[in-house]
Amino acid sequence: MVVMTTSIQNFTDPQAALAHVTALYDAQIGLLRDALQRFVNGETFTQRVRARYPQVRVHSDTVARADSRLAYGFVAGPGAYETSLTRPDLFGNYYLEQFRLLLKNHGAHLVGGLEVGLSEQPIAVHFSLAEHDYLEGSMSAERRLLMRDLFDLPDLGAMDDGIANGTHEPRPGEAQPLSLFTAPRVDYSLHRLRHYTGTAPEHFQNFVLFTNYQFYIDEFVRLGQELMSQQQGALFEGGAQSGDVDGYV
Numbered sequence: 001m002v003v004m005t006t007s008i009q010n011f012t013d014p015q016a017a018l019a020h021v022t023a024l025y026d027a028q029i030g031l032l033r034d035a036l037q038r039f040v041n042g043e044t045f046t047q048r049v050r051a052r053y054p055q056v057r058v059h060s061d062t063v064a065r066a067d068s069r070l071a072y073g074f075v076a077g078p079g080a081y082e083t084s085l086t087r088p089d090l091f092g093n094y095y096l097e098q099f100r101l102l103l104k105n106h107g108a109h110l111v112g113g114l115e116v117g118l119s120e121q122p123i124a125v126h127f128s129l130a131e132h133d134y135l136e137g138s139m140s141a142e143r144r145l146l147m148r149d150l151f152d153l154p155d156l157g158a159m160d161d162g163i164a165n166g167t168h169e170p171r172p173g174e175a176q177p178l179s180l181f182t183a184p185r186v187d188y189s190l191h192r193l194r195h196y197t198g199t200a201p202e203h204f205q206n207f208v209l210f211t212n213y214q215f216y217i218d219e220f221v222r223l224g225q226e227l228m229s230q231q232q233g234a235l236f237e238g239g240a241q242s243g244d245v246d247g248y249v
Helices: 014-040 088-109 141-150 183-197 213-229
Strands: 009-011 052-060 079-084 114-122
Touching: 009 014, 014 052, 014 088, 014 114, 014 141, 052 088, 079 114, 079 183, 088 114, 114 183
Parallel strands: none
Antiparallel strands: 009 114, 052 079, 052 114
C-alpha cells in the first residue's frame, strides 16, 4: 500500500500549527490526485493508494481553564481530545481561531501544546477532486470497478452525526472528540453542496443549513404545478453568463 507517513509535531504557535495542517493536507491531496491521474491514464497499480486526513490532538491534565464567555475553544476536562481536519483553504480562519482559543484557555495545562500529524482516517478519492474534475466520465466501467480495489471510496459509516447528537461513545483508550464533525463528514457536506447546486462550496455564505427536504415535497409539487399552469413555455433563471444554458423547459 502506498501511504505517506509523517511524525507528530507539537506547537504552541497557532499559526505554525495551521501551516503544518495545510502542508499535510496539501501533500495528501497531491498524492491522491497524482495517483488518480496515472490510473485514469491507464497505469497498472500493484498496491493500494491511501491518503489520510491531518488531525490535531490536545492533552489536558486538569479541569481548570481560563474564564471564557464563548461556547467553544476549550475542552471539558482532563484527557486526550482529537479531530481530523479538512479543507484548510476554506476553514483556515476557523481552525486558527480554535487553535488560539485552546492555547489561551488551557495554556500550560495542555501537555505538549497542539499535536499535529496524520490521522488514521483515509481520504476518499472523490473528496480529492478539483472543482471541474469528473471522475466517472474519464474511465470505462471495468476501470471504475477496479478503482475500488486501489483507492478509498466514501464510507457513510464514518460520516454519521453521533458526536453532534451526543450518542458517540469512544472506545477504550480512544481520545474524546475535539470537534462536532470529523473531516469525512465535513467533506461529505461540501460534496453535497456542489452536487445539489453545481456551485463550489467556497462560493457559499458561511452558514448553510441542510434540511430534510422530504418534508417540503408537497410544497415543491404545488409550486411546480403552479408554474406549469401558467403556460409560459420556459422558466429562466437570471444571472447566468453569456453562453451558459439558462433556460429550463
